[in-house]
Amino acid sequence: MTDSTSFDIIVVGGGPVGLSCGWQASAQGQRTLVLDRHGFFNEQCGTSGAERHWRLQYTQEDLFRLTLETLPLWRRLESLAERKLIHHIGSLWFGDIEVDTNEGQIAETARVMDKLELRYDWLTAKEIERRYGFTNLPKHYAGFMQPDGGAIDVRGTLAALYGLAQQHGCHLRGGERVLGLTPDADGVTVRTDRTTYRAAKVVLANGAEVNHLLTPLGATLDIKLYEMALVSLPRRDEDVDFPFWFVFQQPTEEDTNLFYGFGRNPWSPSELVRLGPVFEVNPIDDADQATGVPDPRHVRRLTSWVGEHVPSLDPTPAQTSTCLAVLPGDPRRQFYLGLADKLVPHGEHIVLYSSGWGFKFVPLLGEICVDLAMSGTTKHDISRLSPTATQEAQQ
Template identity: 45%
Template sequence: MLDAEFFDLTVVGGGPVGLAAAGAAAARGLSVLVVERFDFHGGHGSSGGAERQWRLQYAETDLSALTLHARTAWRDLAARTRRRVVHETGSLWFGDTTQSSSEGQIEAAVAVLDELEIAYQRVDNDELRTRYGFHDLPADYHGIHQPQGGVLDVAAARWALLDSAAGLGCALHSGETVLDIAPDGNGVTVHTDRGRYRCGHVVVTAGAWTPAVLDRIGVSVDLTLYELTQAHFRLRTDRDYPTWFAFQNATDTDSNLFYGFGRTPWADDDLVQVSPLFEADPIADPAAARRAPREHDLRRVTEWVRDHMPDLEPQPLHAGTCVAALPTDHGRQFYLGSAAGLVPDGERVVVCAGGWGFKFVPVFGEACVQLALDGRTRYGLERSGLTATSVTGATA
């Protein structure tokens, strides 16, 4: 490719956020290229698996408010593509209501729900057993149920976002690896294993591969990669569950945190996911993922199901893993911002990476485009931006 093809915006990484950004840019009349090293359906990174939890409750007001924007955005996407993504089956948080985790804290979330006037119900220990099917919990465990929470259909989301981006005329390149990005005063040059492109701005949404892309311009995003275990158990009664998360004190060996789902609304089976959330044994590179659950994780989640969920068969029917790229600073949910001030011409590079962000996908995509084109976003995400203290990079 002697003459570089030009696009107004290039997106590096064709996962859900990247496709959402592509669609948002194309809707504003921009020419858009999406470069994806794998394919657009495989879920090789953090968007693998069939389902993700959907919830409105957060311990931070701005994030709960952001879910309300996301709820509208998912509905708009469903109306355009006729693919339903969000199923509001309810969200249950229970356990030690003062215990903090990467999900937040129950009492802090209650204060935010009250502030934003979002409905919820308190759940006492007896109701956890009789209404929701969790038995033999410590007597001081209580919780909340938020009825608009539920589950996200990952495959439907990917297809809807892909259909939308393709329908708006985005160039979608799969099986192509970005080797280098080079911003300058007039734009950005993107080098891949197929050739070279020029663009006005680049949005990096490469998930666990984001650090490798940004290293090439001298920016290191502080992410830690974990291979998390997911397990599925067969129901042996007609019981169903909301999505749920159990807040517990850590043990000597792990975080003691578990979460799960009810029956999959779009599948005709009797399997439910129950998984541990153990951030242990970080990996240096997504290519180092073993793609096999840790024996410790499987043993512990099997014990949890045996001890507290009698409506399930006590042994997992199958189990797998997914790679999660999480900010090393647990006080930070994700990175979303430009590299302005960190590297020369960094305002032409926008990054979205890390965290438990699937529920925010359409909002993140739109915010990336707003940052690239307008220099700011209407969603008030300043505290999630790239700063000299959150990343290490060359000085502009």
């Protein structure tokens, strides 16, 4: 009889990254358990809403190479799940081209696209207005359109990953919270609110709550949590459509002054389109403090930008919600990804991934975490993302 409390790999967190690990580990014959405190497909943590931005371009060359390595994995996932997950509606970045955020920088990203020979069109403010229907853009704004970018179907991805994990015999338990880990020379004891398990390796894919499990072991990651607004607006004109767009602007005294929006959703068209501010302000201390209600000032800032610059949208919100953005405290760092061997005693049995704008990397993150759990190494260059990489390495 198989022991129902003993596994090769236990994955803590069943969001997209945890499910990607569950699928890829079980597909390689690993006896795998994925645990999620809120249940699968929940929208209470770092994954809510229908779509995410897919892009190849990055200011940092190592991340740019990782997106190129991720694309074939998305194709494989799409083929196995028999559904399209990335919709190539294009990726339009514009604004003040020297503004530097942890999302990118237009001028520097264009230089890296030249180096890696990724096609794009460079556009002036007038051309952006003419092509995409924005108005009153400051004259010095410029940017680029990268046609291979677009939108990822979030719920389709989760369903695909869950289905594949299940198909390969992965054990999936929702509504069960991991309370503590005890790593030792042979593996890890995992204590939950229901029972105790034993695993050879543990993957921490629990996003905002990673420190709940690391801090008792003596290590705390520097992460910040922001409850960000998601806003759906009605379209005034059926014929006008957008690529994914992101406007980079100089920060104001009160916020980071960044906005983004999607065009018509290609997999479930509606008269609404989704937009959001990316305001890294007023961090909360803990995921459980998230209210699900956006800051009205943030919604107003977004809708007044839309009122001034996007005439084809009605700036009166039809729906609002929030999503928890989990970001490294140091804006030069994009993710925490690697073994915890130099972080906590017997951390060689613990792999962790947390924080950053990670949806576009979901199939790759699963592959890397499973590589690390099974062999301690990966062929992908993640040296700068290691949990113990120094600040100098991020420069």
